[in-house]
Amino acid sequence: MKRVIMALVVAIEAVGVLAAGLGVSFIPLILLWMTEYQLGFPFSNVIGFAAATWLLAHRVPLTVELSDVAVQSLGTGSEPLSFVISLAPLGITLITVWAGVTLGRRASASIQPLAGIVGGVIGFALGAWLIGAVLIGDVVGVTGHYVLAPTTIYLISILTGFFYWSVRNNTPLYTRFLGWYEESVTRAVGAHVRSVLSGIRLGLTAGVGVVGVAAAIFACVIVVKYASIMALGQSLQPGWAGALTLTVAEAALLPNAVIWTAAWLLGPGFALGIGSSVSPVATNVGPLPAFPLFGAIPEGTHSWGLLGVLVPVVIAFVLSYRVFANLRDYWGGQVPLLTPVLSACGAAGGGALILGGLAAVSGGAIGPQRLQEVGPMGWEVALWAAIYIGAASLLGYLVSGISARALRWGPFQNDDRM
Structure with missing residues (x-):
């Protein structure tokens, strides 16, 4: 029962980490929508742009399609245009990496590390699915796997923190490994x-x-x-x-x-x-x-x-x-x-x-x-x-x-x- 509760708590924390990264782009975008554009387009588009930015930061390429009218307004031609954006703003990515390393550090000192790691990864994966499948809407096209790529980044960050702090703090698990290694x-x-x-x-x-x-x-x-x-x-x-x-x-x-x-x-x-x-x-x-x-x-x-x-x-x-x-x-x-x-x-x-x-x-x-x-x-x-x-x-x-x-x-x- 304690493991289940721990997993749920860590899963909720992972969703909070995801929301923090989403808020970095959402807050300025909503202010821009309210002041510069005078609520001139649906609020769902604001959420979609914020979700697209979060996915882009987690190595999920996006497809942008511009109509001929939009291309003409930009002065770049007269034909419809479609292209991919894949440059990840790593400042947002660092939020996920920092949170993952922190969770890994806590897991290295826990007597039940697997429950926290699994709970965090599942919670983060569910949040990534919500962003990629629901929140982004039809603002842009998603060409990458919107669950696998972000969750992989989070999992690698957790494992990095876990192994680093296990070695640094000489945890019991690392001590047992050293004993086996020196005997072998x-x-x-x-x-x-x-x-x-x-x-x-x-x-x-x-x-x-x-x-x-x-x-x-x-x-x-x-x-x-x-x-x-x-x-x-x-x-x-x-x-x-x-x-x-x-x-x-x-x-x-x-x-x-x-x-x-x-x-x-x-x-x-x-x-x-x-x-x-x-x-x-x-x-x-x-x-x-x-x-x-x-x-x-x-x-x-x-x-x-x-x-x-x-x-x-x-x-x-x-x-x-x-x-x-x-x-x-x-x-x-x-x-x-x-x-x-x-x-x-x-x-x-x-x-x-x-x-x-x-x-x-x-x-x-x-x-x-x-x-x-x-x-x-x-x-x-x-x-x-x-x-x-x-x-x-x-x-x-x-x-x-x-x-x-x-x-x-x-x-x-x-x-x-x-």
């Missing part, structure tokens, strides 16, 4: 595994560091190019409700902009339309919508941008230099020369996973024709992240090991259990 493997195998895991953690940490530096750089760019950004915003001539809606939209897209800045630092940069590129070397873009954040894009050629590659290199080198002490602990002082190589490969994989993954989910389509390709290419960012972080990590390990005279040739010979 030899000391040499265990040391290699721990070294690779240390490398993966290093790569993930380096990836987070790159994103943090990108956020700081983007904040400085906003300050420097504030006049250009404000000029674009004023060119739209929004009322106060329109300005509020525009501000919320910009805030929802700030995580995307930070990830694009990280891709710029790594070298691949990002696209703002098919055939365009914004890279550390040069900016080459076509006509863009008058969206204020586009005012922060660098213009022309700028070879100084290549200095950005120093960010992942320096971060990975410093981290690996310090993490080498952990490798010495795993091996009892002297570390086989193969171990830093394996750990650096783990670091390359961890960095590629987090930076390439973030780049992949930060882009998408924002309009018809050439605007179907906006944002960085995930595989390119992952490749360069792996190269920079992996090479810098190996260098840091070798420098630390040579300076401490803690590297040696040959494998670990002892086959005792850990």
Whole structure:
């Protein structure tokens, strides 16, 4: 009975999380509807637009169809137009991710974690179904699975929080796993595994560091190019409700902009339309919508941008230099020369996973024709992240090991259990 009650409570909480994400777009939209449009269209359309925004934030592509009259009013042609929008405003996505990680943290400390996790996932899935099947109405077409994609994001966030806090707090479940692991493997195998895991953690940490530096750089760019950004915003001539809606939209897209800045630092940069590129070397873009954040894009050629590659290199080198002490602990002082190589490969994989993954989910389509390709290419960012972080990590390990005279040739010979 306690498990059922717990599951119901967590399910209700999950629906509340979903409602919070929905409200981010619903509140400014309803103000815009009341003040700028003077209640000129049905209230159900307001709910539909808010639901569409929530689905878009959870990686559900939408299809927009414009009649010939609407296309003519926009001055973009005379034929009916249909296109896909798939760029997710990650600021709204972060609400779901944060809530999922929080639930995972609580579940890791619970004696009945499965009940809470299952209840939360079921409640969230039911709420996603309600949004995708009922609330969105006929405002836009839904081309993706409106239950599976949002629920997957929520479940991955829960599991991430659960495993992270289980390891960090050394929970009984994690302690039992460690006991089984130490009884099952030899000391040499265990040391290699721990070294690779240390490398993966290093790569993930380096990836987070790159994103943090990108956020700081983007904040400085906003300050420097504030006049250009404000000029674009004023060119739209929004009322106060329109300005509020525009501000919320910009805030929802700030995580995307930070990830694009990280891709710029790594070298691949990002696209703002098919055939365009914004890279550390040069900016080459076509006509863009008058969206204020586009005012922060660098213009022309700028070879100084290549200095950005120093960010992942320096971060990975410093981290690996310090993490080498952990490798010495795993091996009892002297570390086989193969171990830093394996750990650096783990670091390359961890960095590629987090930076390439973030780049992949930060882009998408924002309009018809050439605007179907906006944002960085995930595989390119992952490749360069792996190269920079992996090479810098190996260098840091070798420098630390040579300076401490803690590297040696040959494998670990002892086959005792850990």
